[in-house]
Amino acid sequence: MTRDALSSADPLDVAPADSAGIAATEAMGIALVAHDSCKPDMVAWALEHREVLAPHRLYATGTTGGLVADATGLSIVRFRSGPLGGDQQVGARIAEGDVDLLIFFWDALTAQPHEPDVRALLRLAVLANVPVACNRSTADLVITSPLLGGATREHVDTRLAGRVAS
Numbered sequence: 507m508t509r510d511a512l513s514s515a516d517p518l519d520v521a522p523a524d525s526a527g528i529a530a531t532e533a534m535g536i537a538l539v540a541h542d543s544c545k546p547d548m549v550a551w552a553l554e555h556r557e558v559l560a561p562h563r564l565y566a567t568g569t570t571g572g573l574v575a576d577a578t579g580l581s582i583v584r585f586r587s588g589p590l591g592g593d594q595q596v597g598a599r600i601a602e603g604d605v606d607l608l609i610f611f612w613d614a615l616t617a618q619p620h621e622p623d624v625r626a627l628l629r630l631a632v633l634a635n636v637p638v639a640c641n642r643s644t645a646d647l648v649i650t651s652p653l654l655g656g657a658t659r660e661h662v663d664t665r666l667a668g669r670v671a672s
């Protein structure tokens with residue numbers, strides 16, 4: 507099923523995704539974020555896993571989302587650019603429980619003007635027990651994991667529920 511075919515349907519009413527290891531029976535929220543030097547890597551990764559990503563709800567910071575959408579044709583909910591609040595918007599989706607996986611290729615060599623936002627995004631992902639992949643090899647492992655969408659989803663839900671209740 508293509509992403510376009512899903513756009514008018516219930517986003518959670520999706521058939522099992524693919525043969526690449528994802529055992530999800532419902533769409534997951536996957537957020538894509540990449541700093542400038544890492545954007546070519548993100549585009550290449552998204553192209554490589556295009557069919558895996560297609561059935562899911564995809565979110566991205568502005569520039570990353572534009573580049574990935576142009577290269578892959580995938581439908582992506584694009585937030586503001588990271589330095590203009592996009593990282594915080596992705597973080598808000600994590601806090602709402604909408605994100606099951608964060609692919610965040612951050613630049614390990616260059617200081618970012620919005621470093622507090624980057625840190626806040628990573629903090630929320632860790633707090634909610636959302637799997638986070640910060641480089642391509644980890645992203646490859648995570649996106650092909652049989653745990654994705656099953657066990658990870660339960661952990662996310664449990665963790666968030668516990669936080670809300672306390």
Ligand SMILES: O=C(CO)COP(=O)(O)O
Pocket residue numbers: 539540541542566567568569570571586587588589592593624
């Ligand atoms: O800055 C970013 C993440 O911190 C990414 O933002 P863009 O995708 O808009 O470049």
